[in-house]
Amino acid sequence: MTEEKKPEERKRRKTATEAASRVGPMVKAALAENLRAKEEGRPIAYSFIYSGYDEIIRAMDIVPAWTENYAGVCGVKRDAQRFLEKAESENFSRSLCTYALCGLGFDSWREETGEMPPNPPWGGQARPTVMLGSGQIICDPRYKWYQAAQHYMPDVPVYVAGLPYPPYEDDYDYRDVQGYYVKYIVEELRGLVAFLERHTNRKMDWDRLSEVIDISDRTWNMISEAYDLRKAVPCPMGTGDAMNTMVPMTFMMGTQEAYDFFKDLYDELQLKIANREGVIPDEKYRLLWGGGLPSWFALTDFNYFNSKGAVFPAEVTYRLVEPVYNLDLPRVSDPLEHLAWRWVKYWAYRHDKARKRPGSNPDVERLIEYIEDYKIDGVVMHEAFSCRSWHPGLIWQLNQLKRIYRDIPSLILESDIVDISSYNEADTRARIDAFIDTLEAVKSR
Amino acid sequence: MKSQYFAGVDIGSTMTKVVIMSEATLASVIGPTGPEHRKLANRVMEEALAKARLSFDEITYVVATGYGRINVPFADKQITEISCHARGVGHLLPDARTVIDIGGQDSKGIKLKAGRAVDFVMNDKCAAGTGRFLEVMAEGLGVSLEDMGRLSLEAKNRVEISNTCTVFAAQEVVARLSEGVALPDIIASLHEAIATRIYGMVRRLKIEREVALTGGGAKNIGLVKALEAKLGFPVLLPPEPLLTGAIGAALLGKDIVGEAVEKGETLVRSERRLTEASIFT
Numbered sequence: 115m116t117e118e119k120k121p122e123e124r125k126r127r128k129t130a131t132e133a134a135s136r137v138g139p140m141v142k143a144a145l146a147e148n149l150r151a152k153e154e155g156r157p158i159a160y161s162f163i164y165s166g167y168d169e170i171i172r173a174m175d176i177v178p179a180w181t182e183n184y185a186g187v188c189g190v191k192r193d194a195q196r197f198l199e200k201a202e203s204e205n206f207s208r209s210l211c212t213y214a215l216c217g218l219g220f221d222s223w224r225e226e227t228g229e230m231p232p233n234p235p236w237g238g239q240a241r242p243t244v245m246l247g248s249g250q251i252i253c254d255p256r257y258k259w260y261q262a263a264q265h266y267m268p269d270v271p272v273y274v275a276g277l278p279y280p281p282y283e284d285d286y287d288y289r290d291v292q293g294y295y296v297k298y299i300v301e302e303l304r305g306l307v308a309f310l311e312r313h314t315n316r317k318m319d320w321d322r323l324s325e326v327i328d329i330s331d332r333t334w335n336m337i338s339e340a341y342d343l344r345k346a347v348p349c350p351m352g353t354g355d356a357m358n359t360m361v362p363m364t365f366m367m368g369t370q371e372a373y374d375f376f377k378d379l380y381d382e383l384q385l386k387i388a389n390r391e392g393v394i395p396d397e398k399y400r401l402l403w404g405g406g407l408p409s410w411f412a413l414t415d416f417n418y419f420n421s422k423g424a425v426f427p428a429e430v431t432y433r434l435v436e437p438v439y440n441l442d443l444p445r446v447s448d449p450l451e452h453l454a455w456r457w458v459k460y461w462a463y464r465h466d467k468a469r470k471r472p473g474s475n476p477d478v479e480r481l482i483e484y485i486e487d488y489k490i491d492g493v494v495m496h497e498a499f500s501c502r503s504w505h506p507g508l509i510w511q512l513n514q515l516k517r518i519y520r521d522i523p524s525l526i527l528e529s530d531i532v533d534i535s536s537y538n539e540a541d542t543r544a545r546i547d548a549f550i551d552t553l554e555a556v557k558s559r
Numbered sequence: 560m561k562s563q564y565f566a567g568v569d570i571g572s573t574m575t576k577v578v579i580m581s582e583a584t585l586a587s588v589i590g591p592t593g594p595e596h597r598k599l600a601n602r603v604m605e606e607a608l609a610k611a612r613l614s615f616d617e618i619t620y621v622v623a624t625g626y627g628r629i630n631v632p633f634a635d636k637q638i639t640e641i642s643c644h645a646r647g648v649g650h651l652l653p654d655a656r657t658v659i660d661i662g663g664q665d666s667k668g669i670k671l672k673a674g675r676a677v678d679f680v681m682n683d684k685c686a687a688g689t690g691r692f693l694e695v696m697a698e699g700l701g702v703s704l705e706d707m708g709r710l711s712l713e714a715k716n717r718v719e720i721s722n723t724c725t726v727f728a729a730q731e732v733v734a735r736l737s738e739g740v741a742l743p744d745i746i747a748s749l750h751e752a753i754a755t756r757i758y759g760m761v762r763r764l765k766i767e768r769e770v771a772l773t774g775g776g777a778k779n780i781g782l783v784k785a786l787e788a789k790l791g792f793p794v795l796l797p798p799e800p801l802l803t804g805a806i807g808a809a810l811l812g813k814d815i816v817g818e819a820v821e822k823g824e825t826l827v828r829s830e831r832r833l834t835e836a837s838i839f840t
Contacts, residue, residue, distance in 0.1 A: 509763070516765075523678060541681075544626070548641035548679055555642070555675035 127354070127413050130393040131386075133379040134355035141187060141361055144180075145236045151177040152240035157314035160263070162256050163364035164434050165248035166277050166299070166457045167306055169330055169449075172368040173323035174307075174316040176243075180365050181259070184239045185216035189410030189532040191235040197223065198533060206262075212500040212532040214255040218262055225266040241267065244313050246306070247274035253503045273309040275302045279461035282475050288462045299454035307450075323449045330368040331456075333376060334435040337363055340380040344427045345488050348392025350383045353403040353426035354416030355393075360432035398423030399491045399553045402484050405430045405477075405508045406496030409529045412537055415546070419494075422550045427488040430480060436463050473518040477511050482519050492523040492553050498531045523556050525549040563619040563816065566607070567808025568634060569643065570600055570627030573663030573690065574775070577607040578805040579618070580813070586610035589801055592627065600631050604833060615833040620812035620826070624804050626664065633831040638811055640804050641669055641676045646814075647807030648771045649674025651797045656767035659757060659786065659794070660803075661776025663690040668761030680763050682756075690775045692728070693782070696749050699729050700742065704779075707746050711781030714747030721752065728752065747781060754785035771795045773803045 129135045151158055159171055161178040171178050188194035194212070197219030202208055204222055206215055220239060223231045230238035245260035245267075257274045264272060280288035280295055307318050344351050359379060366372035386392075401419065403426050409415070416426065441459040446452050464476035464483075471479065484490060493515070495508045512524055525545060530536040562581055569576040570592060577600075578587045588607040600623075608615060615633070623634035624643040631637070640660075648658045649671055658669040666689050670678040682689065697704045718740055721728045728749070735745050753776075770790060776782050777800030787793050797803050819826045 513763075521678075526680075544639065545681060548639040548676070548681070551639050551642040552676050552678060555645075555672075556677050559673065559675075559677075 128417060129355050129358060131351050131355050131359075131379065131382055133375065133382055134351070134358040136375075137358035137361045141183070141365075142236050144365060145184070145187070145239070148177055148179050148240045149237055157243040157316060158240055159310075159314075160242040160245040160260060162246070162248050162253075165246070165250070165256070165275065166453055167246060167248070167275060167303065168367040169323060169326045169453065170303065170307060170310070170318075171246075173326045174310055174314070174318055176310060176314055176316060178365070179239060179242055181217045181239070182213045183361070183365055184220070184235075185213040185532050186410045188216050188220075188235050189534070190413070192411050192534060193235050194411075194532045195534065196231070208533070209500065211253075211255040211259070211502070212498075212530055214259040214262070215500075216532050217259065218266075221263050222266045242270055244310065245270055245272045247272060249274050249276040249278070271309070271313050273306055275306050277302065277457060279458050280465075282462075282465055282468060284469050284472075284475075288458075288465050292458050292462070295458050296451065296454040299457060300448070300450050303450045303453060320449065326368040327449050327452055329370060329373055331438045333363075333367060333373045334438045336373060336376040336380060337435050338437040340376050340383060341428075341433065343380065343383040343387060346383075346387045347400075347489065348390065348394070348397040349400065349425045349427040349488075350386035350392060351379075351427075352393045352416060352420070353429040353431075354413060354420075356426075356429055356432060357408050357413055357416075360434075363432065363434060393425045394420050394423065396423055397425050399425070399550070399557075400489055401426045402481065402488065402490045402493045403429035403431055404481055404493040404495045404524075405511065406505055406527075407431060407498055407501060407531045408496060409498070409527075409534075409537055410531060411534045412529070412539070412542070415527075415542060418543055418546060422546065424550065424553070426494075428484045428490070430477075430484070436460055471518060473514055475511075475514070477507070478514045478518070481511065481515050485519075485522065490522070491557065492525065492549070494525045494527065494549070496527045496529065498529065499536055500530050500533060523549065523552045563813075564611070564613055564617055565809040565812040565816070566604070566618050566621045567643065567805035567810070567812065568600055568604060568621065568623045568625075568628075568631050569640070569802075569804035569808060570623065570625040570631065571640075571662055571664070571804075572626055574801060575600055575603045575625075575627070576802055576805040577603045578802055578809050579607050579611045579613065580806070580809040584806065585613070587799070587802055587805070589799075600627065601633070601833065604633065620816050620828065621831065622808040622812040622815075624808045633833045635812070635828040635831060636815065638808060641667065641679050643804045643807035643811060644773060645669050645671055645676035645807065646674060646810050647803035647805070648773060648797065650806065650810055651803065652769070652771045652795045654769045655771035655795055657761070657764065657770045659761055659770060659772050660774040661690055661753075661757065661772070661782070662774045663694070665689055666757050666760070666774075666776070668757075668764050668766075670764045670767070678764055680760050682760050692753055693749065693776075693779070695729055696732060696746075699732055700736075700745065702742070702746070707750075708778070708780035708782065710743050711747040711750050712784070713743040715741065716744050717751060718744060718748045720745075720748045747785070750779070750781040750785040751788075754782060754789050758786065758789040766790065768792060769795050771797065771803075773797060773800045775801060 158177045160181050194216045197216045200219035201215040247257045247260045249257045260272045362372040362375040443455050464479040468474045468476045468479045497505050565580050567578045575590050575592045579585045586607045588603050590603045621634045623631035623637050624640045628637040648655050660667045667681045669676050772794045
């Protein structure tokens with residue numbers, strides 16, 4: 115087994131907002147809560163963010179353990195390598211999703227020794243009661259990861275909720291088929307509730323579920339309204355901070371705490387705008403983080419961009435909500451049906467817009483929308499080698515954007531989400547320097 | 560009016576280049592890059608000054624570029640190699656719209672508009688697709704890097720060689736030699752492999768004619784031919800492909816000074832010293 119390695123000491127990254135600076139302790143507290151739940155015998159569910167079942171888990175008082183997030187924490191702490199190596203020693207390929215590899219390495223280590231790996235980042239990840247995958251178009255580890263984890267935890271049951279959504283085609287209206295999708299998703303979620311009742315000794319309180327959904331709908335709206343404030347010049351909050359504020363958005367959805375967090379953020383941004391307080395004093399370039407998960411071990415690159423006069427008022431990554439009042443949702447009495455409609459309508463949100471522009475698609479349309487709304491000068495994307503489902507399409511999106519919209523300066527960063535061996539700080543920063551030069555050249559034309 | 564002189568210092572991974580200009584180029588020196596960039600840059604600069612019959616104090620402005628640009632203690636400003644190559648090519652080959660630079664450590668594609676870089680791609684992760692690929696192969700084949708271009712023109716047949724990994728390609732070369740494949744055929748195939756890789760990268764930019772080829776790779780006639788075959792048209796070559804970055808750096812220095820004069824601003828210059836520097840102090 116890999117020997118214990120002391121992770122590299124890192125300075126804490128400077129955030130622009132007070133809200134973002136609160137997130138680290140929140141993640142720490144959530145992980146501590148998982149360990150406490152384990153001690154107290156409360157059910158814990160390994161879960162994936164944005165799988166449409168957040169509210170169900172919350173309503174049933176099941177403690178979620180966001181396994182992707184824990185891999186990200188290991189990345190931020192620069193302490194993922196030993197878990198990746200452990201997974202590799204179990205014959206998993208390094209070219210698989212490194213979130214999954216990190217998690218599988220961690221689980222196999224914990225199960226092999228019967229205790230947490232030595233000095234696990236922020237206390238470690240507790241053994242789950244159940245594991246909840248999700249069959250989605252966006253990511254294959256969402257249904258394979260937990261099945262593989264059963265090699266080490268054969269007694270922990272897995273439920274994979276199928277959560278499809280109508281794919282975009284320019285020659286049909288998704289409304290023709292949306293009803294089938296909703297019906298299917300409702301059945302899948304109903305199956306999930308039955309599975310959880312069977313394996314966790316918890317009973318669904320349907321009134322409670324409706325209350326939780328109401329909170330999360332209001333949180334969707336509050337997030338959208340807070341993030342819209344970033345359109346201001348100078349921009350009061352950048353993508354570096356949004357990589358923190360994604361935590362309450364994705365890991366705490368359906369809680370009052372998440373709603374309150376974004377209300378506080380909204381108030382803070384309002385104040386900053388009133389005081390003309392931007393992320394940086396002299397804002398020269400406004401950039402869009404146009405796709406790709408970040409390198410969690412290199413979030414200081416956002417500060418490096420800032421040092422060159424560049425800010426990121428918007429990002430595609432982890433902007434996983436739209437204002438619910440814009441989604442045209444039907445009024446339904448079944449809370450599961452509401453979740454299904456919200457799911458389908460979210461994914462189809464830009465279908466109509468895309469169909470009006472030949473060569474476009476909803477992802478490209480979103481880039482165009484943000485470029486215009488946030489007065490964007492250039493687009494930055496990150497190709498993480500280990501993410502096969504989302505990242506390969508980014509280059510196509512960028513090419514289409516330039517073809518059908520305008521030839522906007524762009525930068526592709528290449529590395530990974532967790533695997534630090536793929537990252538070279540000097541080369542990354544040389545690329546950023548060169549990109550800043552091109553932005554300047556285009557601006558001064 | 561007193562003459563003004565501008566110096567461009569381009570410290571790449573394998574070569575250090577210095578150009579001194581006034582209205583035209585007065586002197587240029589190309590020397591190998593050592594592990595201590597600053598020391599070597601110092602010596603190459605002194606050599607260039609001697610050739611131009613100038614003292615260091617007579618140089619109005621010095622711009623450093625390339626990977627080692629931060630290690631140049633006597634530069635007034637550091638500018639990225641993308642901008643410097645763009646400026647240099649824009650000056651030397653005004654018809655160029657795309658630049659392909661094949662250096663020792665990386666290769667890059669640059670899109671030009673009005674002599675300035677407006678987009679770029681870089682390969683800095685992997686030796687395949689850079690001059691280092693050919694260096695390793697030359698070593699394995701027992702031929703000098705300089706002879707590879709000429710030898711490849713004698714090729715009769717091509718063989719398949721991997722372009723994804725320098726180490727694997729080196730193993731393939733040994734296997735081909737043991738199969739009795741002729742040396743020129745192997746070298747031409749290596750050029751094709753590297754050209755395929757570079758072309759694949761630069762295509763992301765939507766290549767526009769004319770295309771200028773710079774860097775050490777542009778001095779290899781076999782690689783030039785292989786790239787032209789991929790592009791489907793001839794490329795433009797500057798008189799000395801290694802110097803475009805340094806020339807661009809000197810010209811950008813001249814631009815900076817000219818702009819300051821035009822605006823009536825005081826020129827901001829660093830506290831430069833042409834003394835031997837050590838990275839340990």
